[in-house]
Amino acid sequence: MASPFRSVSRIALAAAAALGMALTAAPATAQSLIRDTEIEEILKKDSEPILRAAGINPDSVEILLIGSKELNAFAGPRVMGFNTGLILEADDPNELQGVIAHEVGHLAAGHSARRGEMSSAGMKPFLLTMGLGVLAAIAGSPEAAAGLAGSASYFGTLGALGFSREQEGRADQAGAMLLDKAELSGRGLAEFFDNFRYQEVFDEARRYAYFRSHPISSDRIESLRRKVQGQPHYDKKDSPEALAEHAIMKAKLDGFLNPGVAITKYDEKATDYPSRYARAIAYYQLKEPDRAIRLIDKLLEEQPENPYLWELKGQILFEFGRTAEAEAPQRRSVELKPDAPLLRVNLGQTLIALDDKAKINEGVLELKKALTQEEDNAVAWRILAEAYDRLGEDGLARLATAEYNYNIGDKRQARVFAMRAREMLNRGTPEWRRATDIVLVAEPTRDDLRELAREGSVGSTRR
16 A cells, blocks of 8 residues: 655645645545546646636646545646545536636635645645556555556645635636636536535534635625626537546546446446446456456447557556556557656556566666656656666666655655765766755755765865
8 A cells, every 4th residue: 555755745845835835744644646647638628728817827737636535626826736526526517617717716816825724734745656546555455556656746635725705705706707718607616616505504514625615605606606697608518528528537536436336326238438437447446357358448449549548458457467468558558648657657667567678678768758757756766766676777776766765755765865876876977966966955964965075076064
């Protein structure tokens, strides 16, 4: 099972600083960060028009998917997070975009988190695995968890954002204006909050966290409804493509998060793609890989160019010990989507697990390509360290281990392994210089600094 790390990663700190948040370490809960290329891309597509309307470059905003039943979302200039519970409760793309617009509306209105609440809420950084397969590990399946790969130097869950009713009303109005500017309907914004009007009568402890930090009232909902009904795009409908992607996203989450429920919810006789996709994933999670692969193969007959079906097939084969069979579908997923680093990490891990020197070298190249796109992908660094170790490249193995520890926030271990790497790498090479850089930014001891000073790597340590 993947274990939480108590230190906050550099990425988390940078993004939190951008949001003006105070962070503290916190123990593990039922919440964790999930990486999944397909869902991240759908969320990015939903967010893009609203971010552009707010004058924010969508390419500068990182999408975070948080595994939690709680309804919650947050937005900042450089990061936007969505709880899986929120996505599953959103009936259609327009409702989800309404929540996005509301959160971005807080930014547009200049609101900030309540410092006291954020200090106590904290953040929970996690060692993560590739794709939604991480949920198998969380559920207590170490044999499945052992074969997973993914990214790690990101957030756990942000604590509650605390806003007043007045600020909520202003964010509603700002969100409605952003939706209008983006030529989207404000219907979903009003309907989402109206669907949870009953939360108003619950005591604090029984409310969803989102509605504890974002208080609602009947007056506020009616004011918002009047606002959006008067806008020119109110009757605009979601496109068939957007509706299909939303259904796929929810089906995928159901299959991974609620496999037992998904088997019943998505009828066995259903012929639509989301239902069959959800059942295939659910069978995989319920440890019925053959049934899952039979369903996936039928879907691939219809959609042979779908990289996510090939990814899923390869992931299932790998996790159930059929490593040689996993190579071909994972190669196909990368061929179809070469710009997705997580798919390359999957392929790289499989090639390295084949324990053939030529395959290991190829796996190293795949991981390096992934790291050019996500240089803070900690699990890619961990797998790379394993590959270098098998190849007898001790210095590079220790450098990769230093990178891994640095990106999960363990500066002490990062410094230790970087110092060991420097002893084994040729002085002056890019790798040796990188190891030196890690030592310098990972809270070096006085002895470390003296050693670096003696060799001329840093200036005098006198104070």
